[in-house]
Amino acid sequence: MPRKTIKVENLARVEGEGALTVTIRDGKVRNAALRLFEPPRFFEAFLRGRDFSEAPDVTARICGICPVAYQMSAVHAMEDALGIEVDGRIRELRRLLYCGEWIESHGLHIYMLHAPDFLGYEGAIEMARDHPDLVQRGLAMKRAGNELMTVLGGREIHPINVRVGGFYKAPRRRDVLALSDPLKRARDIALETVRWTATLEIPDVHRDYELVSLRHESEYPLNEGRIVSNRGLDIAAREYDTHFEEIHVPHSTALQSRRRETRSTYLVGPLARYSLNYDHLTPTAREAARAAGLGPTCTNPYQSIIVRAVEVLYACEEALRIIASYEEPSPPAVTIEPRAGSGYAATEAPRGLLYHGYRIDRHGTILSAQIVPPTAQNQPTIEEDLMTFINDWIDLPDDALRHRCEQTVRNHDPCISCATHFLDLRIDRA
Amino acid sequence: MTLVVIGIGHPDRGDDAVGRLVATRLRGRVPAAVTVVEEEGEATRLVDRLRGTASAILVDASLSGAAVGTIHRFDAANDPLPEGNLGMSTHGFGLAEAIGLARALGSLPQRCVIYAIEARSFDLGAALSAEVAAAADDVVERVVAEIRAGA
Numbered sequence: 001m002p003r004k005t006i007k008v009e010n011l012a013r014v015e016g017e018g019a020l021t022v023t024i025r026d027g028k029v030r031n032a033a034l035r036l037f038e039p040p041r042f043f044e045a046f047l048r049g050r051d052f053s054e055a056p057d058v059t060a061r062i063c064g065i066c067p068v069a070y071q072m073s074a075v076h077a078m079e080d081a082l083g084i085e086v087d088g089r090i091r092e093l094r095r096l097l098y099c100g101e102w103i104e105s106h107g108l109h110i111y112m113l114h115a116p117d118f119l120g121y122e123g124a125i126e127m128a129r130d131h132p133d134l135v136q137r138g139l140a141m142k143r144a145g146n147e148l149m150t151v152l153g154g155r156e157i158h159p160i161n162v163r164v165g166g167f168y169k170a171p172r173r174r175d176v177l178a179l180s181d182p183l184k185r186a187r188d189i190a191l192e193t194v195r196w197t198a199t200l201e202i203p204d205v206h207r208d209y210e211l212v213s214l215r216h217e218s219e220y221p222l223n224e225g226r227i228v229s230n231r232g233l234d235i236a237a238r239e240y241d242t243h244f245e246e247i248h249v250p251h252s253t254a255l256q257s258r259r260r261e262t263r264s265t266y267l268v269g270p271l272a273r274y275s276l277n278y279d280h281l282t283p284t285a286r287e288a289a290r291a292a293g294l295g296p297t298c299t300n301p302y303q304s305i306i307v308r309a310v311e312v313l314y315a316c317e318e319a320l321r322i323i324a325s326y327e328e329p330s331p332p333a334v335t336i337e338p339r340a341g342s343g344y345a346a347t348e349a350p351r352g353l354l355y356h357g358y359r360i361d362r363h364g365t366i367l368s369a370q371i372v373p374p375t376a377q378n379q380p381t382i383e384e385d386l387m388t389f390i391n392d393w394i395d396l397p398d399d400a401l402r403h404r405c406e407q408t409v410r411n412h413d414p415c416i417s418c419a420t421h422f423l424d425l426r427i428d429r430a
Numbered sequence: 431m432t433l434v435v436i437g438i439g440h441p442d443r444g445d446d447a448v449g450r451l452v453a454t455r456l457r458g459r460v461p462a463a464v465t466v467v468e469e470e471g472e473a474t475r476l477v478d479r480l481r482g483t484a485s486a487i488l489v490d491a492s493l494s495g496a497a498v499g500t501i502h503r504f505d506a507a508n509d510p511l512p513e514g515n516l517g518m519s520t521h522g523f524g525l526a527e528a529i530g531l532a533r534a535l536g537s538l539p540q541r542c543v544i545y546a547i548e549a550r551s552f553d554l555g556a557a558l559s560a561e562v563a564a565a566a567d568d569v570v571e572r573v574v575a576e577i578r579a580g581a
Binding site for chain 2: 042046061064065108112113123124125128129132135136138139142143146156157158
């Protein structure tokens with residue numbers, strides 16, 4: 001049978017490294033196989049035998065885009081193992097740091113990685129030539145997140161100020177207050193961004209996902225909450241392994257996740273968080289979402305660009321709320337006595353639920369580590385999205401079809417990252 | 431005139447660490463007025479670093495097919511970057527995109543030099559290749575000389 005294979009070597013707007021092969025037979029998508037490189041396995045092995053206190057800094061190195069997410073899941077899991085509770089000012093400061101990462105990561109994805117898909121450009125450089133204002137707006141949004149991360153994280157890349165129990169050093173009140181003005185500007189930019197994303201041409205498609213995210217009783221989830229779904233799941237992070245499993249698939253070295261009971265796929269990330277926690281958004285964020293055409297739930301993955309903008313708006317407002325009443329926590333961390341135990345935590349990385357599980361001995365030495373990143377959880381769902389949506393576009397020329405495939409993958413901002421190079425995309429038509 | 435030196439890479443990814451290593455070694459070897467920073471290579475962060483700077487020297491690893499340890503030098507202010515994986519770092523959205531974005535936005539420094547050291551592998555946890563380590567020494571000296579000559 002004659003085959004036609006299109007190879008794209010420069011799909012640079014997915015964070016990191018991966019490959020996608022779409023197989024088309026008899027006018028239908030027969031298969032979509034996404035292959036990802038996955039660094040967590042290396043880091044899980046690297047952590048064994050190290051002290052529990054090293055987990056936040058070691059795991060932060062997994063991802064240059066979301067180091068805070070890795071630090072937060074690590075500290076919460078370790079605190080679970082050690083039986084300590086962190087509350088009050090330290091808890092607020094953690095939430096503030098996480099807001100910075102959301103603003104930074106979502107800003108990057110909305111403007112530099114995803115927007116060119118909707119406006120018909122190869123990438124951000126080509127878009128910048130025609131729409132420098134858009135790119136500048138994205139840079140300004142991201143910069144506000146950077147500044148917040150630098151003040152709280154202690155340095156510009158790979159924050160080093162986070163420790164199990166709290167922070168090494170509390171940021172000074174005047175330094176934190178100085179973040180107010182940049183964040184107010186970022187909030188205005190975010191509002192403008194929500195309005196702008198609503199003007200984009202977005203395919204009107206939906207899928208019946210099982211949406212999975214954290215849910216907290218009173219706040220939009222970042223650091224804490226129960227793991228819930230729109231199909232009735234409601235568990236603590238400690239029970240994660242009972243309800244989710246990681247499996248090997250032949251086409252990828254990375255593990256893929258699925259629901260253990262039903263063996264079915266599920267979706268984590270902005271769509272899930274938004275749909276399961278709409279009531280905890282600020283009134284401004286809810287109103288902006290409504291004006292942008294979103295209902296209280298969203299199951300159109302192409303609208304994820306709007307949802308991310310709404311989440312940036314929320315993160316700016318939440319950050320401003322925390323900053324307004326910030327007092328330096330003293331001491332900046334609670335005291336810890338090592339003990340043997342197991343600890344589990346999930347937090348909301350910009351891309352979705354990030355699960356960590358550890359076992360430590362009585363000296364605090366790590367015996368085992370398990371890290372399940374959001375992209376491993378979404379990978380089978382992304383393949384299903386391709387199988388579902390691409391059929392409608394199958395008669396498009398290869399170039400246009402390839403573009404649709406790329407956009408469909410990028411809807412979920414896969415953090416193949418932490419990794420190298422490009423997504424190698426093949427379309428195989430018989 | 432402001433001058434910034436940017437070492438780009440990831441410390442855990444084999445030869446990709448070389449840009450950061452060069453930056454580390456340059457601290458203390460260059461005049462106090464020269465800013466030496468390290469970055470992982472994410473494009474928008476690099477664009478921000480280049481903004482408002484008159485002169486920049488960037489050091490990164492490359493995988494272009496040349497012999498391991500080969501030192502490439504590009505004048506990014508005046509010439510287009512070569513196609514391929516030069517200066518791709520560990521990011522798909524990295525140095526090449528940063529230069530392209532800065533150019534499109536009119537914020538590329540008047541003088542912008544890139545040193546790219548040809549890598550063997552970016553494997554997680556791998557040590558620096560001997561050829562790359564040797565090249566790092568050379569690049570440190572060349573950057574010091576270039577700054578001394580009035581870069």
